[in-house]
Amino acid sequence: MASFQKYETKAGARWMYKYYGPIDPGTGKAKPSTKRGFKTKKEAQLHAAQTETDIHQGTFLTDKESTFEDVYLLWEKTNSPNWKPPTRRAVKSKFKKQLLPHFGKIKMKDITKKYCQEVVIKMAEKIKTVDNMKMYANQIFEFAIENDVIKTNLMKKVKIPKAEEQHYAPEEEERNFWEKHEVKKFLAIAAAECSFRDYVMFHTLIYRGPRKGEMLALGEQDIDYSQKHVALNKTLYWEDGKYYVLTSKTPASRRVLPADKKTLQLWKRLLTMQKKQQLADGRNGPIKFLFTREDGVTPLRLAYLNDLLEALIIKHNLHSVTVHGLRHTHASLQFEAGATIKEVQYILGHSDINMTMNVYTHVTKGVQEKGSNRFEDFMDKDDPITGSNVVVLGGGDIDTEDCE
The missing domain is CATH 1.10.150.130 (Tyrosine recombinase, N-terminal domain)
Known part of the structure; x- marks a missing residue:
């Protein structure tokens, strides 16, 4: 039990308490100690109560010996x-x-x-x-x-x-996304060479942009066909051969996204296939995981898609991207389609808009060209030289050579 004592300092009155620490294994006895510097007795009492709790629970740290x-x-x-x-x-x-x-x-x-x-x-x-x-x-x-x-x-x-390397101008980074024509080529390859399940996974990553764990955690109840949207509010995690379904990391990650007609059709066809297998196996209830192993129950391991994507890229000599790069691909195509930074932030589930801007600064060539053309069209409008509303001075032609 701690004892309390008031004492005087140049800064005014202070309180201290005396207590006995943990049992010393060497001596078998508890060593007396003192804590000083508290402005009030109540403050000292609260600190002493916590100290006694830590000693009792074995979580007390001695000032001099703690590593x-x-x-x-x-x-x-x-x-x-x-x-x-x-x-x-x-x-x-x-x-x-x-x-x-x-x-x-x-x-x-x-x-x-x-x-x-x-x-x-x-x-x-x-x-x-x-x-x-x-x-x-x-x-x-x-x-x-x-x-x-x-x-x-x-x-x-x-x-x-x-x-x-921070002292030198950075080299151009290898883009970790595909452009539209590359997406079309890859999906054609996936449709021809992959299982229907694997094709749907690649399509989902490119068309909806979820994180890999979010996609693998998707189940039947996350898809609303009447409202045409999908709920992304959890993620799949594997550790020591066991899987866990966890809540999404941040509130911004828990989101409801519209689903396009083609993606909804693919999900529905895959669910129909799973329902048939479920019935044959004597199981019932909602489909817990949209993307499972051959048993129709166990979700896929996170590394499965990495291996499959890498193999297809090598086989067909495609531009190299990672599975996460397919999420980058979705973002860049959203920009190309006219989406704003704020819209893409919500779609990707970023809590900070700077994350969206930092990660996706390098967009496709199509976006860059469109941006350049928009500016050029704006500047050329009503231009006396290149615009459509040309004003001819003195009835003669304008020599543009001096303007170059």
Whole structure:
């Protein structure tokens, strides 16, 4: 049980409390400790109550002995219940591969700003996501401050060095999307060489632009034929041989999109085929997954389409794109068809319009040419030289040579 005491400082009255920490495995006894600096007794009491809870639950961090890994494990235990399985797995992997090898066994109090800077420089030489690693390390330092392990976040002012290539003009990026004529050619190939299920998947990705996980999570109840729309509000995730259907990452990702007549017809035909298989297998109820394996029940693995698309591209010597590039393809064709940035943002489920603008700055040649022609037509209108409403001065021809 903690005891409380008031004391005086130059800044005024403060409160402290004394308590016994966790049992020391070496001595078998609890070590007495003190926490100071509280402005009111109530503030000290609240802090003491949390300290006693942490000691009881085995999550208490001692100021002097806690290592970076100790703080990370408590941080992960505290926050991971709020993460979805993909996030949980990704965070653990990043710490295991990048941060813990550098910081793990070092006591938080012994980590210096110089060492933090050296680690960031080393990571910058090997990985492109060093800013992401700094962000995670920063969270551990802040968490350590919250738990009274350290007083200062030494990672906050560490600088990320620029990669050498950032000093030079970037080379033109390989486009990760198809233009309209390439789409037509590919869909003809897919119709001729793929199963009907696989053809419908490629068609869906190109015509509706969902994320791969969103498409594979689609079921019969997500499609409204009377209203001619489809609901994208969940995503498929595989881990350790098991699949999970998760809610979409952000509210913006949960959206209802209009579905064109051709896509609705393809979905309906595929569902009819599945209903027949369901009846033959003695099953009933709505079709849970539109795209399944041969058993008609289990959804496809996420990598299946990657492998199939790559094989078709190599076989027919097509311009190389990824499965995610088919989503880029949908966006670029939407722009070419006249859609606005805001419309494409909603279709793609981006929470931030800057994401839409950043990812899709390189659109098809058709869009660029149309934009150029629109400007030229606008400028030529009523032009005394090239426009239709030509004004002839003095009855003579205008010599355009001096204008070139």
